[in-house]
Amino acid sequence: MTDEQQQLETPIETPLEESVKGTESREEAETPTETALEVEVETVTAEGTQEETKPEQVIVALTEQIEALQQKLKEQAEQFEVLKSSHIRLTAEFDNYRKRTAKEKQELETQVKCKTIGELLSVVDNFERARNQITPANDGEATIHKSYQSVYKNLVDSLKRLGVGPMRPEGQLFDPLYHEAMLREYTNEYPEGTIIEELVRGYLLGEQVLRHAMVKVAAPKPVEEEETSPSLTEPESGD
Structure with missing residues (x-):
């Protein structure tokens, strides 16, 4: 198709x-x-x-909202007081638990220490007996005596550093918390109940008793009974 024919067919x-x-x-x-x-x-x-909308209705609506908020605030305040009381109670209980645990721990440590040191006291007693009873006869024995006394001194110094100390009960009144009466001596030279002599030494660990001191205690002499019945004599008969 030619260009002329296309132009003729296109509507104008x-x-x-x-x-x-x-x-x-x-x-x-x-x-x-x-x-x-x-x-x-x-x-x-x-x-x-x-x-x-009328003003009265607005006031009523606002009043209801205020009352609801006040009620909610009151409930929140009550909940706060309950939680506060619970917190204070829990804090006090925890503080008591902490103190009780620390005390129990300290008591347990003291018990273990007392039991351990108590086993060493018999060794200290043997050293003291040897020092009091053995008299060196020559230079060799003197050397041996001096050597084990040095060991004894080191042991005593170690116990002192741990807080162990001997009791000095002579002249004190008998106390069953610290002393154990082994003998009683009747005498008027000391008040009744006074400790005259320490037979076996006692030891303390701080204020804890490691071993009670075995002592001799003074007791008053018994009063002798006086004769209360006078001798009767027969009256002389007259002549």
Whole structure:
């Protein structure tokens, strides 16, 4: 097909037809649709039927809200007091538990230490007996005596560093918490219950008794019974 034939077959619009089409397009754009009109009518109707809110109703509503908030605040305050009391109680219980645990730990350590040191006291007694009873006869025995006395001194110094100390009960009144009476001596030279002599030395670990001191205690002499019946003599008979 030639170009001339294509130009002949293409419809040619006249200026009049173009003017008519432009007018129709403007009318369609200016005319509101049915949906937009319905929405506008419904909006106007709703605004017309809306009632005005009265001040009394606003006050009532605000009062109710305030009361609700006050009630909620009161409940929150009560919950806070409950939680506060619970916290204080738990804190006190934990503090008591901490103190009780520390005390029990200290007591356990003291018991273990007392038991361990108590086993060494018999060794200390043997050293003291040897020092008091053995008298070196020559230089060799003197050397041996001096060597084990040095060991004894080191042992005593170690016990002192641990807090161990001997009791000195002579002249004190007998106390069953610290002393154990082994002998009683009747005498008037000391008040009754006075400790005259320490037979076996006692030891303390701080204020804890490691071993009670075995002592001799003074007791008053018994009072001798005096004769209460005078001798009767027969009266002399007259002549």
